[in-house]
Amino acid sequence: MDDVLLSVGEFVALTNQTLEYAYPIVQVEGEVSEFRIAQGKWVSFKLKDDEAVVNCFTALAQMRVPLEDGMRVIVIAAPRLNNKGYFNLNIRAVKPVGEGSIKKGFELLKAKLEKEGLFAPERKRMLPRVPKHVAVVTSTESAAYADFIKIINERWGGLEVEVAHTQVQGVPAPDQMIRAIRYFNSLEILPEVLIIIRGGGSAEDLSTFNDEPLVRAIAESRIPTLVGVGHEVDHTLADMVSDVRAATPTNAAQILVPDKQEIIRGARAQANSVGYLLTQAIDSYSRQTKENLGAAFQRIQEKLDDAFERLGVLRVATSQLNPENVLKRGYALLRGDQTVGAKLEIETATNILTTEVQDVRAK
Amino acid sequence: MSGQNKDKSVQDKLTDLSELVGWFQGASFKLETALDKFKEAEALAEEIEKDLTKLKNDIKIVKKRFDSEV
Numbered sequence: 001m002d003d004v005l006l007s008v009g010e011f012v013a014l015t016n017q018t019l020e021y022a023y024p025i026v027q028v029e030g031e032v033s034e035f036r037i038a039q040g041k042w043v044s045f046k047l048k049d050d051e052a053v054v055n056c057f058t059a060l061a062q063m064r065v066p067l068e069d070g071m072r073v074i075v076i077a078a079p080r081l082n083n084k085g086y087f088n089l090n091i092r093a094v095k096p097v098g099e100g101s102i103k104k105g106f107e108l109l110k111a112k113l114e115k116e117g118l119f120a121p122e123r124k125r126m127l128p129r130v131p132k133h134v135a136v137v138t139s140t141e142s143a144a145y146a147d148f149i150k151i152i153n154e155r156w157g158g159l160e161v162e163v164a165h166t167q168v169q170g171v172p173a174p175d176q177m178i179r180a181i182r183y184f185n186s187l188e189i190l191p192e193v194l195i196i197i198r199g200g201g202s203a204e205d206l207s208t209f210n211d212e213p214l215v216r217a218i219a220e221s222r223i224p225t226l227v228g229v230g231h232e233v234d235h236t237l238a239d240m241v242s243d244v245r246a247a248t249p250t251n252a253a254q255i256l257v258p259d260k261q262e263i264i265r266g267a268r269a270q271a272n273s274v275g276y277l278l279t280q281a282i283d284s285y286s287r288q289t290k291e292n293l294g295a296a297f298q299r300i301q302e303k304l305d306d307a308f309e310r311l312g313v314l315r316v317a318t319s320q321l322n323p324e325n326v327l328k329r330g331y332a333l334l335r336g337d338q339t340v341g342a343k344l345e346i347e348t349a350t351n352i353l354t355t356e357v358q359d360v361r362a363k
Numbered sequence: 364m365s366g367q368n369k370d371k372s373v374q375d376k377l378t379d380l381s382e383l384v385g386w387f388q389g390a391s392f393k394l395e396t397a398l399d400k401f402k403e404a405e406a407l408a409e410e411i412e413k414d415l416t417k418l419k420n421d422i423k424i425v426k427k428r429f430d431s432e433v
Contacts (some may be wrong), residue, residue, distance in 0.1 A: 130374045140424060149422060157418025158373065164425045172430060179429040260415040263377070270380050271408035277387040278401045285394055 015081045028054070028089060029074045029097060032067050043067075047075060047089065058091035064174065064211045066108035067094065071101040076171060093171050095207065102203050106210050110237060113212075118219050118241050125224040125243040128192050130258060133160040135184040135191035135223065137177050140165040144199030144249040148228075151253035156260055162191060168198040174211035181217045193256060194223040196238065197249035200231045209236035218242055228252030324349075373414050380407045 006014065030047035037043055041060045045067065046053050056075055067073065074097050077089035096105040113119065138145045140163060152159065164180035167173040177196065184194055196218065198209070208214070209229050215237045218225050227239040228246030239245040246252035319325060327333065327349040336344035338360055346353040371379070383404045386392060 130377075132372070153420055157415060157420055159420045161420055161422040162425055163422065164427070164429060166429045176429040180425075183425070183427060183429070263373075264412045264415055267377065267380055267408040267411040270384050271404045274384055274387055274401050274404040277384075278397050281387075281392065281394055281397060 009083070012081050012083060012085075019079045019081070023079050025076060025078055025092065026089070027074055027076050029072070030054075032071045032073055033069050035067050035069050043091075045069075047073070055086060055088045056091055056094075057088045058094075062091060063094065064213055065094065065096060065105040065207075066112060066212075067096075068104060068108060071096055071104050072098045073101060095171070095204075097204065099203055102207050102210075105207070106237065109210060109212055109215070110240070113215060113219075113237065113241065118215070123219075123243075127224050127226060127244055127255070130156075131159065131192040131256065133189070133191050134162070134193045134195060134256065136161060136163045136195045136197065137166055137180040137184075138163070138195075138197045138249075139168045142168065142199055144197050147199075148195075148197055148249045148253045151250055152257060155253065156257035159257060169201060169205040169208050173208045174214040177208075178214055178217040181221055185222050190223050192223070194221055194225045195252055195256065196225065196227045196229070196242070197246075197252050198229045199249060200234065206230050206234055206236055209238035214238060215241050226252055226255060373411055373418070376407050376411050376414070380404060380411070383407070 028047060030049045033046045033048055033053075035043075035045040037060060043058050043060050043063055045056050047056050048054075056077065073094050075089055075091050076093040076095075077091045079087070080090050081087050096102045117123070136145075136148070138148070145163075149161075152161065162184070164183060166176035166180050168177070181194065181196075184191055198206075206229060209227075218227065218238055219241045224244070225242040226244045226246055227236075227242035228249045228251055229236050229239055230248070232247040232251075244255060246255050323333065327347065330349075333347040334344060335347070336342055336357075338357065340357050340360055342357045344355050344357060346355060383400055386400060387397070
């Protein structure tokens, strides 16, 4: 190359060709400093360690986790010399490393999404009590998936389960899961629930579920979402944005379908309760009928008593009016004209006398 | 009864069973028809148990690959 004269542009192009051939993609770990966003769409920062510093550049849309100065990250990037003579790492992906940086990235994105209302309780949709058709996004090679399917089969039957196999950790995982989510959301007949599961892992493994585009894809899903990632103590933005959070993949299966043994017991109990209600109704009708009959007899008895009482009174009154009884009390019955010389007949209780009127005077 | 329920899902049968219980507790209750309703409830509970015992889940892995845009 000593005798080849290059223009500046040719030199930059040749350098980039060489870099592309020798180092198409590099992974570099360092600390973020001088983080800037220009014109709302370009991101630049310096990646440094104790020995050196390198410029990093990308589009804001490429950033999947918010960054801040001081965060430790791994950048996956293409090294390039730009036309202004600056050497850059053109970033393809950046991920926080180390507990502190992962947590920082989590908190920054959480605050951003919270401000947008993505975790608001009013956004949460109910899952159907007994779904018939569901979709699962997970790695079918994982123990978490095997557990999930085992629990589903133990608890319920007749469920149509469509499973999208994706990676659930590593740089390609979020995009694969986003494609699977979009695939299920594009189906003509939508599944009733979209389940995203993954077993436990390190904070770095689970940080896949704190990827901003993935979290947004879950939030935008037309299908209600159920997310179970890691163990009970693990919290990711994916499960925070989901409609229903499951503590683990096993718990997701328990939330998704009821336990058929419980349903069978419940159905039997309902049938028994109907039998009990029927017996109660028959008892109640029988008691009511007895009570009605008793009341009817009572009323008839009362009417009869009343009639007998009135009959007794009438008997007394009638007997008092009988002329024979009046004669027995010493009175007499007089028949004939009340004129002097007329014959009168006097009837007593025991005799009938005949007499003549000798005198008539006014009282 | 079995003929009517043949095409019904477990969920539908559970709903029917709950409605029967409701009928027994409600104002429409009539002793004259209660025995038939009771038999209906018993048959439904048996069918639900049979359905749940025999039904298997249908699990399909989607053939589409998600490792690239295409």
